């Protein structure tokens with residue numbers, strides 16, 4: 001099948017590469033010519049494990065190409081995926097400007113019948129709206145079908161998730177369209193749910209909202225555990241044995257970040273509100289998360305009183321390990337607060353520093369070397385559970401820091417291991 005993918009971000013690029021890997025001929029289109037140039041040179045514009053090799057392989061095989069010219073990318077496509085951003089507006093709702101503009105790009109440039117597949121996360125009703133935008137802007141006689149195919153990949157394991165995900169959801173108006181999309185996706189060998197368009201759109205929001213709820217729930221339990229002297233890791237383990245609950249997504253910490261959970265939970269609250277439903281449960285999930293992201297500041301202040309002149313090692317900037325993405329990372333909340341309180345900050349991250357420098361306004365020092373971050377620090381704050389942070393020999397805190405005081409926002413170490421060392425250790429939902 002000849003496929004075009006509009007948008008080469010985390011979703012579009014991974015989707016385009018994966019579709020080419022299973023044998024389709026894919027052209028990825030992006031409005032950013034510098035991205036297209038980098039990608040055409042075989043260099044991924046995002047960090048995703050396993051992506052570069054697949055990208056190079058399929059480009060060399062002639063199944064994958066990149067362009068900044070919509071007419072060129074769309075010229076022979078039978079199916080066009082829209083995978084552009086749907087960021088949060090100030091009121092919390094999803095900004096559909098990029099999706100609308102991609103729809104107009106399609107409408108103005110296609111000369112053949114196409115199926116347009118919306119992969120971006122969009123509120124219920126958007127697919128029909130976008131079909132309308134395309135039909136109003138395209139040439140007469142061209143038949144356009146629309147389908148919803150929400151994406152469930154996680155950053156940092158996007159390639160793995162695309163080939164070994166839990167399900168593929170296809171929302172279509174007619175069986176023929178759903179069948180074509182099912183056929184395109186068949187080589188992924190995953191359960192396929194064919195449903196109506198509105199339900200497909202809702203499945204995406206409901207899934208993210210449910211996962212975010214699980215995280216805020218366990219974080220609330222963690223905070224209660226702290227007051228009562230219980231250990232949230234033990235509690236989560238005990239809960240997880242119950243198949244109805246499951247062991248995943250019960251890791252307490254400094255809250256969820258990323259480009260999806262914060263944005264999509266807010267968008268669902270808005271969507272519900274616009275339809276006269278006050279989604280109180282989800283509002284609380286968001287509030288718990290906002291408080292959770294700054295929880296360590298209170299702990300740090302009660303330990304030190306003042307942070308003026310204290311040197312702090314911030315370990316991790318990305319919102320989770322194995323990605324260079326900082327969108328809604330707790331680091332973006334913690335660093336301004338620490339700076340405002342007068343701390344002298346050195347931040348460690350193995351791959352996200354390039355992106356961090358674009359988003360962090362405070363004058364802080366950066367390093368990709370973990371020991372250098374710890375050298376002479378008065379305390380350390382763990383934001384991202386990077387493998388090298390988790391695997392560090394705990395004696396390094398003692399050897400390198402002025403005072404081995406660690407505030408661990410990701411519960412990286414077992415309390416037994418910590419007890420073997422002379423470090424002062426504060427984590428989430430566990431005895432200090």
Ligand SMILES: NC(=O)c1ccc[n+]([C@@H]2O[C@H](COP(=O)([O-])OP(=O)(O)OC[C@H]3O[C@@H](n4cnc5c(N)ncnc54)[C@H](O)[C@@H]3O)[C@@H](O)[C@H]2O)c1
Pocket residue numbers: 006007008009010011012029030031032035083084085086098101102105119120121122151152153154155259260
């Ligand atoms: N990032 C994730 O892990 C993830 C996972 C599942 C779903 N989603 C959803 O997928 C969508 C895309 O997310 P992302 O993180 O990949 O976004 P992103 O911001 O990383 O990438 C979007 C890309 O689209 C390009 N673009 C914008 N308008 C364009 C146009 N008219 N023509 C061509 N290119 C255009 C931009 O230049 C950019 O490269 C969002 O709706 C998001 O909620 C994201």
Ligand SMILES: O=c1ccn([C@@H]2O[C@H](COP(=O)(O)OP(=O)(O)O[C@H]3O[C@H](CO)[C@@H](O)[C@H](O)[C@H]3O)[C@@H](O)[C@H]2O)c(=O)[nH]1
Pocket residue numbers: 121151152153154155156208211215248249250251252253254255256257258259260261264319320
């Ligand atoms: O038990 C947990 C699990 C995750 N997190 C945090 O939650 C955030 C999101 O993590 P994760 O879900 O692994 O990453 P994302 O790449 O944001 O993926 C989510 O958002 C995507 C975009 O919609 C969806 O496609 C995925 O299915 C969904 O998992 C991160 O800050 C994690 O640290 C926790 O605090 N505790």
